[in-house]
Amino acid sequence: MASMWASSSPFLFCSSSLSRRNIVTYNKRSSSPRSKLADVTSMETTIRRSANYSPSLWSYDYVQSLSNKYTGxxxxxxxxxxxxxxxxxxxxxxxxxxxxxxxxxxxxxxxxxxxxxxxxxxxxxxxxxxxxxxxxxxxxxxxxxxxxxxxxxxxxxxxxxxxxxxxxxxxxxxxxxxxxxxxxxxxxxxxxxxxxxxxxxxxxxxxxxxxxxxxxxxxxxxxxxxxxxxxxxxxxxxxxxxxxxxxxxxxxxxxxxxxxxxxxxxxxxxxKLDYNMVQAVHQEDLKYVSSWWKETRWEKFGFARDRIVENFMWSVAENYLPHFQGRGDLTKVNAMITTIDDVYDVYGTLQELEQFTNVMNSWDANAIKELPHYMQICFLAFSNAINEMSYNVLANESVFILPYFQKAWQDLSHSYIIEARWFSSGYTPTFEEFVNNAYMSIGIMPIIKHAYVLSLTSVSEDALKRIGRAENMMRSASLIVRLTNDMGTSSDELERGDVPKSIQCYMHESGATEVEAREYIKKLIMETWKKMNKERQAIVSEFPREFLDCVTNLARMGHFMYTDGDKHGKPDMFKPYALSLFVNPIKVEP
The missing domain is CATH 1.50.10.130 (Terpene synthase, N-terminal domain)
Structure with a gap:
């Protein structure tokens, strides 16, 4: 899983190791599915993986119907x-x-x-x-x-x-x-x-x-x-x-x-009253991002996960406070990472992914004409959202923040393409190689970079430079999500034909059994928490409390989402929490 929301890995293209049930064949000159058998020997086709993701449990109409009486x-x-x-x-x-x-x-x-x-x-x-x-x-x-x-x-x-x-x-x-x-x-x-x-x-x-x-x-x-x-x-x-x-x-x-x-x-x-009143605020935020998600039309990408409610959960976990205005933008960031991750992990060929990465590096909309149609849609919708966030900061704070956001996304796409190349060549990285790339490919860093801006009462060039002081804490939080994710999802991903994760890399390098490898990862998670606790103490006076809490809460979400399975990837696992958090108020008896 290349990113925190990924459920399969560095991508897809022709490979004899792929399960037949996960292969969908497309003609290069047409976007419509064709017979698998008719195209097996054809040079005109690209064989793409499908992760067979479960559909969303939350329709647009249902989300828009949510209401709460605790606003009177x-x-x-x-x-x-x-x-x-x-x-x-x-x-x-x-x-x-x-x-x-x-x-x-x-x-x-x-x-x-x-x-x-x-x-x-x-x-x-x-x-x-x-x-x-x-x-x-x-x-x-x-x-x-x-x-x-x-x-x-x-x-x-x-x-x-x-x-x-x-x-x-x-x-x-x-x-x-x-x-x-x-x-x-x-x-x-x-x-x-x-x-x-x-x-x-x-x-x-x-x-x-x-x-x-x-x-x-x-x-x-x-x-x-x-x-x-x-x-x-x-x-x-x-x-x-x-x-x-x-x-x-x-x-x-x-x-x-x-x-x-x-x-x-x-x-x-x-x-109880406050829980319900805050839930009402969250419902309005969720309606807003649900509308945005529908307008992007990314929900129609059959290869990608439709997880707008689950992505909203990450934003609520980062900062649930009712006065926080950034949950909508953070949910957009989360949802875009999920979809782009599935482009790299599930659908794009290596050649397409190399091209897409080059476009991300140049941030040049004119360059997308060389991309396939689905990537053109993906990049334009993504860049429009980031440009709009940058415009709002420029209009309100007079700070041109687009290069700061661009760098966060370019670093992410760079980590994705590294994993895609590993998968393409069948390379098993060393444990150190994997970790040094995977803390980025889990997708937490772009979220934190956006959350930092949204937590500032005043955006300035000095404030943007100061984020470097939190680099170690951010990296620790990212690594915790990466490792907890691997503990909860790596077995499913390997069954789909995924790139080796931390557990498998450690087993390959050390000769350890899976039980031993998992025990090692558990200890590494604990040690990483200790580092993050220390790093937070060192910078506690330099950053807004809400930002430091956001970074810590993302690490906590790794444990919540991936303990005993994949709540992000499997809608039924998350459903009871979604109902309690976003749908059903608590009964209040004065």
Whole structure:
């Protein structure tokens, strides 16, 4: 899979290794399908692969029919009232003797998806907690395991450097959690979650993660508390640091409602109302991109995936906040990557792909006359969209940003053609060769480059140059999506006759079994997360929080979309999430 959305690889052309069920034959002088047998020996034909993608589950008319009642003044007024109730609640908690209650409230608000209303209040709270309880080493000894773990996670998440040594008295010399902490199940769960905020060379946190994971898997079989059972099962499947916030909110609201201790009815009502009101915003965004998708006519490309709803999910994961105006453009970027990836992976011949890459490099619409018709349509629709985005920035910000966007897409097409050449020659790259190209061909970099511009309050030449400071973080996020994608889709792609992915390249180079290769990739994903955590800490003061969250959320989407399969490529797998996120509001009972 050449890109994050790809499901087959560097392309297609005549090859005896291709499955007959995936071959469609076309006459060069005609765009209409012909008999396979009649064309097998004909020099006038091009044999093209077909990935046999499932059709979209979401028709244009259905998407346009989506509606949500939570846009009326009654709901807006009630939401305002509840928001102020919660704001007062945060201020009152600051006066508590123990910081645990306020940290629990902050954690709940984040997981419920409403903390964005209280950015300043939460910032003040955490600054106060840090100065009074976590800044001095001597204060750590007084803390119980739960307070240490929860505070560590939240403070690191918000840019505070809390050293791993806070847990030095928790882990013994053999890397095990000391026995007297075993009864604190909540503390052990929070220690497990905290360990995912580690950076490179933090052995205490590595030991904590390994031990607590084993502990939680064992204790879950004895757990009678259904709420705690759900929390532990969820954490083992998706550590909190690895799950997109909007997906977490969808799940956590339901769990919070069943909590016997610590559930606040007004907080719950506010979270439900806000979820539905934000869903209404997302529905309008989805209608807009659905109309754009229909107008491009790319949905009629039979070889490409029609995945506008799934591509919209990537944009929602990147930034779900209702005030964000860039989801439409980001969805366009996502959808264009999906289609262009299928041009390279599924449909174009090597000669056509070389020509298409040259046109991408020149960005010259006049050069498309040498391309086949489907590529002409593809390039014009794509370049028109990018030119329009560039025009909007130029008109509003007086900055000519087109070369910046062009470079992002040219780098992507360069990575695609490398994989296409590998496939054409039957070459199996080394693991290093694959990774050095595949972090780009997964398609995350162009998304981030566009998201960066859309997250800026003011676009400037200096701001565009500054993006280089985030290069390492962006590369780490891209690699995580690449590797999680390979873990979830490589078997299907190989069955279709795809180029080897990271798992197969590692097996080929090292002689490892598939089980061993997958274990190696899992460890590499963990190490890459550590690098990204460290890189984010290093640049946290230089970039908008929403941009840094966007990069992190893209890595999280790799886990969400590709754990246990391919939710992007297989519509039935994503359908339940789409219904909950974009169609069905949560029932609200004041």
């Amino acid at each position: 003044e009654t709901y807006i007024a009630r939401s305002r009232t509840l928001k102020e109730v919660v704001r007062v609640m945060i201020r009152n908690e600051i006066g508590e003797i123990s910081p645990l209650s306020i940290l629990n409230l902050v954690d709940d608000l984040q997981r419920l998806g409403v903390s964005y209303y209280f950015v300043n209040e939460i910032s003040n709270v955490l600054e106060n907690v840090y100065n009074n309880y976590y800044k001095n080493h001597e204060d750590w000894i007084k803390m119980d395991l739960n307070l240490k773990s929860l505070g560590f996670r939240l403070l690191r998440q918000h840019g505070y450097h809390i050293p791993q040594e806070i847990f030095k008295d928790v882990i013994d010399e053999n890397g095990n959690v000391k026995g007297h902490f075993y009864e604190d199940v909540v503390g052990m769960l929070n220690l497990y979650e905290a360990s995912y905020h580690s950076v490179e060379d933090e052995s205490i946190l590595d030991d904590a993660r390994i031990f607590t994971e084993k502990y939680l898997k064992e204790i879950i079989e004895k757990m009678s508390d259904k709420n705690m059972l759900s929390l532990i099962s969820h954490a083992l499947a998706f550590p909190l640091h690895w799950i997109p916030p909007r997906v977490e909110s969808m799940w956590f609201i339901e769990l919070y409602e069943t909590r016997l201790i610590g559930m606040n009815p007004e907080v719950l009502e506010f979270a």
